[in-house]
Amino acid sequence: MKSDHNPVLEAALKIKLLLVDDEPEFLETLEKHLRRRKINTSVAEGCKVALDILEEQAIDVIVMDVSMPEIDGLQCLKKVKEKWPLIEVVILTGHASVKSGIEGMQGGAFDYCIKPIETQELVEKIELAGQKALINKQKADAES
Amino acid sequence: MTNSLLGRIKSLLGFSTVPQLSLEELQRLFTEKYCNFRELLTANNNALEAMAQMENALHDGRAFSMAFIRSNATVISVNIYKMIQCLVTMADGRYGMLEERFADIQQQLDNIINHDVIKVEGRWFLPLHEATRELVDLAGEKMANLGEAGSLAGIRIPPGFVVTGSATRYFFQQNNLYPAINRIFQQTDPSNMEDLHERSNEVQSLIKRAPLPIDLEKQLYNQFDQLVQKSKTPVKLAVRSSALGEDTRQASFAGLYHTELHVDRDDLIYSYKSVLSSTYSSRAMIYRLTKGFIHEETIMCVGCLAMIDAVMSGVCYSQSISGRPGAMDIFFSAGSAKGIVDGTKDTQHYLVERSAPYGTIHQTAESSPADARLMDEWARDIATAAMILENHFGTPQDIEWSINKEGLLYILQSRPISVAGKKERDQVGKRAVNEHCLLQGEVTGCAGTASGPVFVVRSNLDVLRIPKHSVLVVEHPLPQWAPLLRKATALVAETGSEAGHLATIAREFGVPAILSAKGATKLVNGQIVTIDATNQTIYKGRVEALLQHDQPKNNPMDGSPVQKAMIDALQLISPLHLTDPTSPYFRSSCCQSLHDITRFCHEKSVVEMFDFGKRYTFKKGAAKRLVDNMPLEWWVINLADGFIEGFDSGSNYINISEIISTPMLAIWEGMHAYGWAGPPQASVRGMGSLFFQSTRQPGIDPAVPSAMVQKNYFLVSRNYCNLSVRLGYHYAMVEAYISSLRTERYVTFRFKGGAADERKRVGRVELLAAVLEHYDFRIEKAGDALTARVEKRSQAFLFNRLKILGYLTIHTRQIDMVMDAPGQYKRYLDKFLLDIEEMIANEK
Numbered sequence: 001m002k003s004d005h006n007p008v009l010e011a012a013l014k015i016k017l018l019l020v021d022d023e024p025e026f027l028e029t030l031e032k033h034l035r036r037r038k039i040n041t042s043v044a045e046g047c048k049v050a051l052d053i054l055e056e057q058a059i060d061v062i063v064m065d066v067s068m069p070e071i072d073g074l075q076c077l078k079k080v081k082e083k084w085p086l087i088e089v090v091i092l093t094g095h096a097s098v099k100s101g102i103e104g105m106q107g108g109a110f111d112y113c114i115k116p117i118e119t120q121e122l123v124e125k126i127e128l129a130g131q132k133a134l135i136n137k138q139k140a141d142a143e144s
Numbered sequence: 145m146t147n148s149l150l151g152r153i154k155s156l157l158g159f160s161t162v163p164q165l166s167l168e169e170l171q172r173l174f175t176e177k178y179c180n181f182r183e184l185l186t187a188n189n190n191a192l193e194a195m196a197q198m199e200n201a202l203h204d205g206r207a208f209s210m211a212f213i214r215s216n217a218t219v220i221s222v223n224i225y226k227m228i229q230c231l232v233t234m235a236d237g238r239y240g241m242l243e244e245r246f247a248d249i250q251q252q253l254d255n256i257i258n259h260d261v262i263k264v265e266g267r268w269f270l271p272l273h274e275a276t277r278e279l280v281d282l283a284g285e286k287m288a289n290l291g292e293a294g295s296l297a298g299i300r301i302p303p304g305f306v307v308t309g310s311a312t313r314y315f316f317q318q319n320n321l322y323p324a325i326n327r328i329f330q331q332t333d334p335s336n337m338e339d340l341h342e343r344s345n346e347v348q349s350l351i352k353r354a355p356l357p358i359d360l361e362k363q364l365y366n367q368f369d370q371l372v373q374k375s376k377t378p379v380k381l382a383v384r385s386s387a388l389g390e391d392t393r394q395a396s397f398a399g400l401y402h403t404e405l406h407v408d409r410d411d412l413i414y415s416y417k418s419v420l421s422s423t424y425s426s427r428a429m430i431y432r433l434t435k436g437f438i439h440e441e442t443i444m445c446v447g448c449l450a451m452i453d454a455v456m457s458g459v460c461y462s463q464s465i466s467g468r469p470g471a472m473d474i475f476f477s478a479g480s481a482k483g484i485v486d487g488t489k490d491t492q493h494y495l496v497e498r499s500a501p502y503g504t505i506h507q508t509a510e511s512s513p514a515d516a517r518l519m520d521e522w523a524r525d526i527a528t529a530a531m532i533l534e535n536h537f538g539t540p541q542d543i544e545w546s547i548n549k550e551g552l553l554y555i556l557q558s559r560p561i562s563v564a565g566k567k568e569r570d571q572v573g574k575r576a577v578n579e580h581c582l583l584q585g586e587v588t589g590c591a592g593t594a595s596g597p598v599f600v601v602r603s604n605l606d607v608l609r610i611p612k613h614s615v616l617v618v619e620h621p622l623p624q625w626a627p628l629l630r631k632a633t634a635l636v637a638e639t640g641s642e643a644g645h646l647a648t649i650a651r652e653f654g655v656p657a658i659l660s661a662k663g664a665t666k667l668v669n670g671q672i673v674t675i676d677a678t679n680q681t682i683y684k685g686r687v688e689a690l691l692q693h694d695q696p697k698n699n700p701m702d703g704s705p706v707q708k709a710m711i712d713a714l715q716l717i718s719p720l721h722l723t724d725p726t727s728p729y730f731r732s733s734c735c736q737s738l739h740d741i742t743r744f745c746h747e748k749s750v751v752e753m754f755d756f757g758k759r760y761t762f763k764k765g766a767a768k769r770l771v772d773n774m775p776l777e778w779w780v781i782n783l784a785d786g787f788i789e790g791f792d793s794g795s796n797y798i799n800i801s802e803i804i805s806t807p808m809l810a811i812w813e814g815m816h817a818y819g820w821a822g823p824p825q826a827s828v829r830g831m832g833s834l835f836f837q838s839t840r841q842p843g844i845d846p847a848v849p850s851a852m853v854q855k856n857y858f859l860v861s862r863n864y865c866n867l868s869v870r871l872g873y874h875y876a877m878v879e880a881y882i883s884s885l886r887t888e889r890y891v892t893f894r895f896k897g898g899a900a901d902e903r904k905r906v907g908r909v910e911l912l913a914a915v916l917e918h919y920d921f922r923i924e925k926a927g928d929a930l931t932a933r934v935e936k937r938s939q940a941f942l943f944n945r946l947k948i949l950g951y952l953t954i955h956t957r958q959i960d961m962v963m964d965a966p967g968q969y970k971r972y973l974d975k976f977l978l979d980i981e982e983m984i985a986n987e988k
Contacts, residue, residue, distance in 0.1 A: 067323070067327065094327050095323075095326060095327050096214055096215050096218040096219075097214065097218060097258060098214070098217055098218050098221045098250060098253060098254050098257065098258070099254055099258070101218045101221055101222040101225075102221060102222065102225055102250060104222075105222055105225045105226060105229070106225075111222070111226070112218070112222040114215050114218065114219065116333070124885065128182070128183065128186065131179060132179060132183070135175060135176055135179055138172065138175075139172070139176065142172060
């Protein structure tokens with residue numbers, strides 16, 4: 001008696017994901033890994049580019065670094081949540097601190113992860129965030 | 145409180161206060177609540193895993209860094225924050241006090257683990273003769289000791305200056321090096337030697353490439369020029385490390401930082417940056433990690449000393465490390481001391497009395513007569529200086545010295561001897577010498593015994609390949625092998641003396657070491673040997689008689705700042721005070737640790753989920769009656785994707801073949817595995833009780849099919865099932881979520897009530913508990929109520945547990961009536977175990 005069918009994984013395939021980081025090499029590697037798992041992934045080198053993409057594309061989940069020049073991840077999170085509250089944001093940082101972790105969560109992040117992270121673990125987090133984004137949408141539709 | 149009171153009044157008056165929802169509303173509510181529940185469970189799991197990682201690291205003797213503590217504390221905090229948010233959402237805003245408790249604990253935790261870079265303020269340069277112990281924060285340990293030594297009568301030090309920690313900080317800040325370095329190391333896995341080497345090189349080249357601020361550069365050249373002016377002869381410098389925390393009794397950092405010799409004006413900037421960058425050499429990083437130093441607290445100061453044109457140099461231990469009382473060691477060789485401390489030069493040894501006139505007790509025979517005559521004289525000078533330094537600093541000293549062409553003695557370093565020396569040869573060792581002896585060395589670097597496979601290191605690449613618990617064999621005991629001592633069980637080198645840097649570090653780490661063991665590199669890789677370093681002997685195979693006398697290895701982290709931070713942090717994280725959910729103190733305001741908060745959130749979230757069926761009812765039509773031949777009514781409500789595609793949602797009935805909820809199918813299989821034998825033959829008194837209960841609640845006798853029979857509900861999705869059942873006079877609930885993610889999987893069972901008196905009802909709960917414990921459930925009992933849980937196991941394991949619960953739900957009906965009869969408990973226990981074993985035998 002196995003549970004082969006997994007609606008969460010299937011839902012993950014429909015997620016539109018945006019990766020935001022200031023390191024192009026990191027973006028490229030992660031994008032490759034996620035595309036291999038058939039997750040529909042876009043990338044943005046920094047917050048400004050990310051905000052431009054959000055104006056044009058429907059995104060469900062964002063995976064974002066904290067320390068970025070110009071606009072840091074926590075500020076960027078605030079901007080995203082103000083304008084697109086249904087999007088779920090997973091923070092992925094190389095410089096963890098309890099303070100920034102809690103600030104991120106208070107700012108509405110779905111999760112706060114620390115680099116280095118196994119791709120599988122990140123994918124699971126993206127799936128959960130995607131499912132939450134889907135519920136956000138359904139709830140918003142029901143309320144409207 | 146008002147709502148609750150109103151609810152009770154309404155309930156007493158017979159008005160239902162439970163909201164009635166359409167199927168769509170019910171499904172949406174379930175999905176939302178369940179999503180929160182799943183998030184909470186995952187967060188709980190993440191937090192507990194990180195707690196376990198911290199506990200394990202503290203107790204299993206491994207080395208860990210502040211970055212490790214910070215990462216795990218962050219994972220724990222973030223996940224607990226998430227648990228609180230999920231619980232508060234699930235409970236419609238209740239448990240708000242948790243946030244307050246969390247903020248309080250988290251603030252205390254932050255104070256422990258967030259160390260800013262130490263703010264060293266003051267002059268950029270100090271003349272060496274002005275450096276004192278009071279200025280240790282500016283000059284670093286090595287230069288503060290040396291400067292102060294120079295102020296003592298009878299001690300001569302070379303002229304020079306110190307580039308202070310304040311200058312280092314200025315240089316790093318001007319180039320934004322601190323955040324860049326932290327970022328690189330945060331992402332480094334310290335247990336992965338290759339990764340560490342790579343990251344270390346990255347950081348070192350970052351420092352070497354960064355330009356020295358122009359004002360600092362000008363002043364550095366100025367210092368050099370002033371030194372030349374004073375000396376009136378050409379000057380070359382020894383540019384040496386002098387880090388905070390280096391050269392202490394607890395940690396020598398012997399040979400781990402870089403030294404540049406014969407530096408002229410043109411090479412000054414490069415040499416200065418090379419020494420600074422060696423703060424982040426992989427060997428220094430690993431040493432700091434092993435010894436529990438806080439990375440951010442390592443500030444490098446740099447000493448620039450005029451080179452001494454040495455005819456003889458060496459090391460003196462003012463108290464002999466052989467442990468012989470009243471004696472000191474003097475190791476020496478011609479030229480500079482470099483060959484002695486890195487173990488590449490043959491070294492002579494004098495054992496000298498600690499009191500005037502410092503007579504020679506013993507000397508190595510190899511000295512030429514001329515050298516021996518000179519050394520007899522110089523040994524007295526060296527011993528005199530050593531005792532001046534020991535008396536001044538108040539502890540036995542490890543002293544580096546040189547004698548120049550004019551025969552003048554210069555002290556180049558004086559630091560406390562880090563660890564007590566070797567033991568005398570022991571009897572056990574002597575007895576074993578003749579049996580299976582492979583090789584005999586000449587010098588004990590660190591006393592002790594150990595056994596393991598040989599690993600001969602010939603190149604830097606071998607560093608990455610050394611297996612754990614190997615006997616490390618090298619030609620020369622160079623400081624660059626220091627990181628390997630973390631993995632090695634013992635050290636053997638073909639050359640070297642007790643005075644070498646690697647021997648010093650072996651003693652700090654408690655790794656038995658034999659030096660000057662000629663032919664050691666011819667040992668075969670992988671061969672198991674036993675090292676008796678106390679008696680400088682290597683044996684073939686594992687010699688248990690020797691190893692029995694082995695002392696437990698030191699934990700180099702004991703008493704270190706990082707270990708203290710870990711202990712303090714865990715005090716706020718791991719103690720569990722909220723153990724009993726039935727206690728009046730099981731309240732959010734009583735959470736004293738982060739573990740308490742996770743326990744509270746987990747317990748309350750389960751309650752919130754279990755109350756789902758109680759808090760919300762559904763309108764007629766939401767439930768489908770299951771077509772079955774049992775004389776009971778089973779109804780199924782599809783919460784998400786529990787029915788086959790294409791099922792006619794207008795139908796009032798459903799067949800079991802149309803259900804694809806895997807947990808429900810497992811329960812159903814258990815229910816139908818064996819026919820129910822009917823109610824047990826109860827005693828007259830028992831029957832009286834049953835009749836009494838039946839007269840009060842005639843509609844709940846499941847043995848009698850009637851319109852009044854209680855409906856039993858399955859709430860299902862593909863991976864989820866919640867079965868609420870009232871069979872006879874007891875209430876049971878089975879709930880399970882079994883998906884492909886192990887962390888989410890769980891099976892829960894609740895059972896309460898019965899028709900018999902309390903003693904018998906409790907007897908049935910005891911019986912259930914015995915069966916369920918036999919199948920690895922965790923049990924909580926309170927009177928006639930029982931809760932059983934099992935989680936995060938394989939899918940097959942959990943499906944079997946659901947079959948067992950299905951079986952027990954049917955077969956424990958009414959048996960409470962006979963629970964006081966002699967032998968009944970045993971009879972039912974045996975029968976249940978036998979049936980269940982047969983039922984799950986196929987799966988096994």
